[in-house]
Amino acid sequence: MPERQVRPRLAEEEATSRPRAPGILIGIGLGGFVDGIVLHQILQWHHLLSSEGDYPKTTVRGLEDNTLADGLFHAATSVAVAVGILLLWRRTANWRWAISGQAFFGWVLVGWGLFNLVEGLVDHQILGLHHVREGAGHQTAYDLGFLALSVLLIVGGWLVARLGERRIANTSQIQNHPP
Numbered sequence: 001m002p003e004r005q006v007r008p009r010l011a012e013e014e015a016t017s018r019p020r021a022p023g024i025l026i027g028i029g030l031g032g033f034v035d036g037i038v039l040h041q042i043l044q045w046h047h048l049l050s051s052e053g054d055y056p057k058t059t060v061r062g063l064e065d066n067t068l069a070d071g072l073f074h075a076a077t078s079v080a081v082a083v084g085i086l087l088l089w090r091r092t093a094n095w096r097w098a099i100s101g102q103a104f105f106g107w108v109l110v111g112w113g114l115f116n117l118v119e120g121l122v123d124h125q126i127l128g129l130h131h132v133r134e135g136a137g138h139q140t141a142y143d144l145g146f147l148a149l150s151v152l153l154i155v156g157g158w159l160v161a162r163l164g165e166r167r168i169a170n171t172s173q174i175q176n177h178p179p
Contacts, residue, residue: 018091018092019088019091019092019100019103019104019107020103020107020161021084021087022084022085022087022088022091022104022107023084023088023103023104023105023106023107023108023110023111023161024084024107024108024110024111024114025080025081025083025084025087025111026080026081026084026085026088026108026111027084027107027108027109027110027111027112027113027114027115027157028077028080028084028111028112028114028115029077029078029079029080029081029082029084029111029115030077030081030108030111030112031077031111031112031113031114031115031116031119031153032073032074032076032077032080032115032119033074033077033081034112035115035116035119036070036073036074036077039132040070041070045132045133045134045136046130046131046132046133046134047063047066047067047069047070047130048066048069048070048073048123048129048130049065049066049069049129049130050066050129050130050134051128051129051130051131051134052128052129052130055069084111088104100164100165100167101164102160102161102163102164102167103160103161103164103165104164105157105160105161105164106157106158106159106160106161106162106163106164107157107161108157109153109154109156109157109160110153110154110157110158110161111157112153112157113149113150113151113152113153113154113155113156113157114150114154116146116147116149116150116153117147117150117151117154120132120143120146120147120150121147124143124146125143131143132145132146
């Protein structure tokens with residue numbers, strides 16, 4: 001393959017692979033933010049430890065413990081976002097123009113879905129720390145819906161990232177082989 005065709009191919013691979021890890025980390029953090037802010041604080045459907053018998057949300061002490069656990073959870077998701085931003089910055093310092101925004105957005109969705117899937121399986125199903133909507137009557141349906149949304153985010157994000165990769169590949173081919 002001639003050298004002028006190798007360089008564009010390498011550039012197109014980097015444009016789509018460089019945002020992968022940062023996108024997933026930022027997506028994990030954003031997924032945690034949405035879960036914590038919307039489900040824990042705004043809707044107050046659950047807290048991190050609300051299904052754990054030792055931390056009932058119906059007592060002041062239990063609510064204090066749950067609030068502390070929620071705060072530590074938010075601190076961890078903040079670290080994921082910060083590390084993702086740092087990685088993105090380091091990987092794109094000289095290549096900001098070569099990053100596929102569509103691929104990055106796709107990987108953010110994948111990360112969000114991965115967060116939800118792990119959180120839904122581990123916290124809701126395996127450890128039973130809490131459920132999506134406790135005491136609503138259809139607790140299992142909410143948990144299964146959360147897992148289904150997780151899979152949709154992962155698959156949809158992967159498809160968006162792949163479309164971004166294909167768009168860059170097609171643009172590169174057109175630029176290398178003008179009519």
